[in-house]
Amino acid sequence: MSRIRPETWQLPARGGARKAPVGRRSVVVGGGIAGIAAATVLNERGVHVTLIEREPTLGGRAGGFERRVATGELCHMERGFHAFFRQYYNLRALLRRIDPELSMLMPLPDYPILGPAGLVQSFRGLPRRTPFQVMALAWKTPYLRLADLTRVNGLAALEMLRFDPQRTYARFDGVSARQYLDSLRFPEIARRMLFDVFSHSFFNPEAELSAAELLMTFHFYFTGNAEGLIFDVVRKPLTRALWQPFEQHLRAQGVDVLTNTRALRVARSSEGRLRVEHEHGVCEADDLVLALDVDALKGLVAESPALSALASVRTLTTTRPFAVLRLWLDRPVEPERAAFAGTTGIGLLDNISCYERFQDESAAWAARHSGSVIELHGYAVPPELDAAAIRDDLLSGLHALYPETRRARIVDECMLVRRDCPAFEPGSRSRRPAPHTSLPDVTLAGDFVSVPFPCALMERATASGFLAANLLLARIGVAPEPLSSVPQQGLLSPVRCTREREVQHDATV
Numbered sequence: 001m002s003r004i005r006p007e008t009w010q011l012p013a014r015g016g017a018r019k020a021p022v023g024r025r026s027v028v029v030g031g032g033i034a035g036i037a038a039a040t041v042l043n044e045r046g047v048h049v050t051l052i053e054r055e056p057t058l059g060g061r062a063g064g065f066e067r068r069v070a071t072g073e074l075c076h077m078e079r080g081f082h083a084f085f086r087q088y089y090n091l092r093a094l095l096r097r098i099d100p101e102l103s104m105l106m107p108l109p110d111y112p113i114l115g116p117a118g119l120v121q122s123f124r125g126l127p128r129r130t131p132f133q134v135m136a137l138a139w140k141t142p143y144l145r146l147a148d149l150t151r152v153n154g155l156a157a158l159e160m161l162r163f164d165p166q167r168t169y170a171r172f173d174g175v176s177a178r179q180y181l182d183s184l185r186f187p188e189i190a191r192r193m194l195f196d197v198f199s200h201s202f203f204n205p206e207a208e209l210s211a212a213e214l215l216m217t218f219h220f221y222f223t224g225n226a227e228g229l230i231f232d233v234v235r236k237p238l239t240r241a242l243w244q245p246f247e248q249h250l251r252a253q254g255v256d257v258l259t260n261t262r263a264l265r266v267a268r269s270s271e272g273r274l275r276v277e278h279e280h281g282v283c284e285a286d287d288l289v290l291a292l293d294v295d296a297l298k299g300l301v302a303e304s305p306a307l308s309a310l311a312s313v314r315t316l317t318t319t320r321p322f323a324v325l326r327l328w329l330d331r332p333v334e335p336e337r338a339a340f341a342g343t344t345g346i347g348l349l350d351n352i353s354c355y356e357r358f359q360d361e362s363a364a365w366a367a368r369h370s371g372s373v374i375e376l377h378g379y380a381v382p383p384e385l386d387a388a389a390i391r392d393d394l395l396s397g398l399h400a401l402y403p404e405t406r407r408a409r410i411v412d413e414c415m416l417v418r419r420d421c422p423a424f425e426p427g428s429r430s431r432r433p434a435p436h437t438s439l440p441d442v443t444l445a446g447d448f449v450s451v452p453f454p455c456a457l458m459e460r461a462t463a464s465g466f467l468a469a470n471l472l473l474a475r476i477g478v479a480p481e482p483l484s485s486v487p488q489q490g491l492l493s494p495v496r497c498t499r500e501r502e503v504q505h506d507a508t509v
Contacts, residue, residue: 006089006225006484007453016479019046026472027052027276027283029263029300030291032060033458034445036246037094037465038289041481043255045473050256050283052263052276059243060293061420062458066239069328070412073365076237077414080324080377081340081353084234086227087220088459089484090466098245105232106358113193113342114352114401119143121193123229130223130491131161143190156183163219163454163490172212173429177204180211196344198222202456203421204319205380213424220454224486233339233358240361266304274306274441287441287472291465293420294318294448309438315431316448319423320380323348323390324416327374327398329408332356332366337402348378348390349397371411374398387417422448435467440475443468453485 024047028039031053039051057063064078084091084105095102110124121141126133138144159168159180172180177199181191198217199206222229234241251257258278267275269284276283290297294316301307301314339357343349355362355373362373376394385393399406432450435443445468447461455463463483470480489495 006087007487008482008484017477018479020473020476020478022046024048024476025050025283025285026287026289027274027285028289028291029276030060030289030293030296030446031055031058031257031259032291032293032446033062033091033094033461034447034449034465034468035060035289035291036250037090037462038291038443038445038469039250039255039465040094040097041466041469042289042472043250043253044481045469045478047473048254048256049250050258050276050285051250052258052261052278052283054260054262054296056260057239057243058247058257058259059238060461062238063243064237064239067414069365071328071365071369075328075361075365076239077326077416078238078324079416079418080322081351081375082234082238082458083231083340085221085229085231085459087225087486088462090455091459091462093484094462095242098242098249102232104234104236104241106235107232108230108339108358110338111197111229111231111340111342112338113197113344114346115189115193115343116345116400119189119193119345126228128226128228133228134161134223137194141190141194143187143193148187148190151185153183153185156180158492159215160218161223161490161492162494163215163224164493164495165216165452165454165488167494168215169212169429172215173210174427175211176207176426177209177211177214178206180214181206192344197342200344200350200379201342202424203322203379204424208319208380208423208425210424210426210428212429216454217456219490220456220486224454224490235358236360263300264303266300266306268306287443287475289443289445289465289468289472291445291468293446294422295420297444297446307439307442310433310442310444312431313433316433317423317425318419319421319425320383321417321419322421323376323378323381323387323394324418325376325391325394326355326414327372327376328365328369328411328413329372329374329405330411331370331404331408332372333374333402334404341401343397343401346397346400348381348393349376349401350379351377352398352401353377369411372408374405381417383419387415390417391415422446435464436471441472443471453483453488455485 026042026047028035028051039049043049064076113121264277274285301310340353342351353375356366434450445464449464451463466481
């Protein structure tokens, strides 16, 4: 089988100038990863950029804030654990702007999945070539027997190796992930231990998630890359490691960074230029990147006559809430506990992170107090549950999986329940906007935006930001930022098989 290699993807070039004309101005609304990516590329091409962010710091849903815990220390709190997979090629390229060696990242040795009654599934040591990693996983997992494999729906299972953007979305976008997984006929335990990591990690429950989106993530994270399913984490709190340095970097490069500033509306001047009104004034610009979350984008469009052509964004929706519970405990968890573990079949709990195992601030707190800093995450909690019920359920899951925590005293805790992640419900692909819009001087970026190659979460946010900037640069003949991706098609996709046969035929002629 051929080795999987990253592919380079970029817009068809409309020019190759290195810099924009003097005086070119852009506004980027939204200082999350997508907005940072767009602002970085535009700025590097000589555009004067104003970046507007409503929160005190950059980072968006990967950001954080400070809080003083009961023991007196000022600690950072984040909106959940973030995994930096090796196939996040564009995100890593962005981060190299502030850390060329990516020294802020450290690898985790495994990505274990924990289930009831001591069930454990490891993804350590799998081959990095398709289909050998799939075969090795099926061979090594204790939850699939030979008799089980004979009952599996082989044709449906092959779709995980046949991913093709056009074919897969045409056939499976109207089907729910639950319907597709049901069709595989896997044993219930195997289904939980092998597939929940893919179907739950995107904040959308199986019944409300497009099967095509599930198949794309399976391709992107597992069968379509040579990097494997193991990932890196950041050694420091994300705000200190990434977003404060990025804000300093952008300011040093001449970007006007306006934090604690909410964009109110977008209008046009009598000359047709864009006017972005915000809480502290007005910015005029030649073009605009909207890098907001779904609800903020819908709100800004509704308030902006100049954006009336984007009214279709009103059909975008957010998925169920997600919950994050950070605990500062007065005693350590057992030493064999993983830095990060996914969980399944344990109530609302979807993962447990031991922050002192990888983050310096938490390690220092744990050492001073002989304790642990634990974070619990529920990815798609029922919206009718209140915070107290969610907290009790998450704690119950922690106690079931890590029994030693029953004896621990909670020195302090912080809980967040947010509902601002995009929904990827069945049938939503055709309604999902692309970076380009019907307004040539306005582009969109964010992890809800449709991009022309497989990616998700932080990588989709970065890629969409690069693409949004490239579209604006193409209008003035400036060279684009190159993008990299995993292969577009899976190993057994009809398009890829035909292409490889044609290559082999040409080589023999």
